Amino acid sequence: MRILIVNDDGIYSPGIIALAAVAREFGEVTIFAPDVERSSTGHAVTHSRPLSYRRTPIAGFEAFRVDGTPADCVAIGFSIAGKADVVLSGINLGLNLGNSMWHSGTLAGAKQAALMGSRGIALSAPSPEAEPTFDLLKPRLREVLTALLPSDLTLVNVNFPAEPRGMLWTRQSVRHYDGKVVPSKDPMGRAHYWFTVFPIEETEEGTDRWAVDRSYVSLTPLRLDLTDHEALAAQLDKKAI
Numbered sequence: 743m744r745i746l747i748v749n750d751d752g753i754y755s756p757g758i759i760a761l762a763a764v765a766r767e768f769g770e771v772t773i774f775a776p777d778v779e780r781s782s783t784g785h786a787v788t789h790s791r792p793l794s795y796r797r798t799p800i801a802g803f804e805a806f807r808v809d810g811t812p813a814d815c816v817a818i819g820f821s822i823a824g825k826a827d828v829v830l831s832g833i834n835l836g837l838n839l840g841n842s843m844w845h846s847g848t849l850a851g852a853k854q855a856a857l858m859g860s861r862g863i864a865l866s867a868p869s870p871e872a873e874p875t876f877d878l879l880k881p882r883l884r885e886v887l888t889a890l891l892p893s894d895l896t897l898v899n900v901n902f903p904a905e906p907r908g909m910l911w912t913r914q915s916v917r918h919y920d921g922k923v924v925p926s927k928d929p930m931g932r933a934h935y936w937f938t939v940f941p942i943e944e945t946e947e948g949t950d951r952w953a954v955d956r957s958y959v960s961l962t963p964l965r966l967d968l969t970d971h972e973a974l975a976a977q978l979d980k981k982a983i
């Protein structure tokens with residue numbers, strides 16, 4: 743199995759090395775990752791300037807750093823190294839639950855794989871205060887890959903709690919947040935603003951956030967189709983247009 747590994751934290755993140763170390767048990771691993779952190783860049787692609795990459799072997803893995811986004815890394819990785827059977831994106835330092843899926847560069851790497859006719863799995867974990875080792879997660883990561891790699895699922899979002907006690911299939915938690923921007927001042931006295939996320943609703947049972955809150959690994963199968971099929975059916979029933 744040919745495995746392309748990408749992330750949005752950048753090629754020097756310990757998360758990508760932890761992922762590659764386990765993924766090599768399942769197939770041939772190549773890494774294409776952003777040269778700098780690209781967290782929260784969502785599914786951006788670079789189309790108004792050329793892309794470049796440089797060979798950057800890390801921890802014994804064939805790896806390349808790209809001056810682009812996570813989605814770019816998948817496209818250039820497929821182009822240079824050949825299309826992979828699956829793209830693993832992560833392990834992100836920070837959860838990508840619910841509303842975060844809309845902003846996540848980690849998930850975008852997996853989505854780009856699905857868009858290009860391959861398969862994508864996004865993997866995220868809490869960002870610890872101390873230096874992350876991922877030692878507690880590696881056995882669970884092995885279980886997740888054992889379950890998902892032979893499956894026919896094309897896009898899955900996986901989130902690990904700090905100390906997992908099992909795995910659960912979940913749906914995306916959709917809750918709104920206030921999205922306030924908090925004003926402050928830079929050292930020169932100029933105004934600047936911080937984007938903040940404070941959730942408004944409680945977490946619903948059966949969702950990704952609910953599972954991780956209870957120390958389960960959350961596995962959410964996703965699809966590329968954003969259509970609201972219920973709303974579409976209702977509109978078609980009206981035959982108004």
Ligand code: MN
Nearest residue numbers: 750751781834
């Ligand atoms: Mn990130």
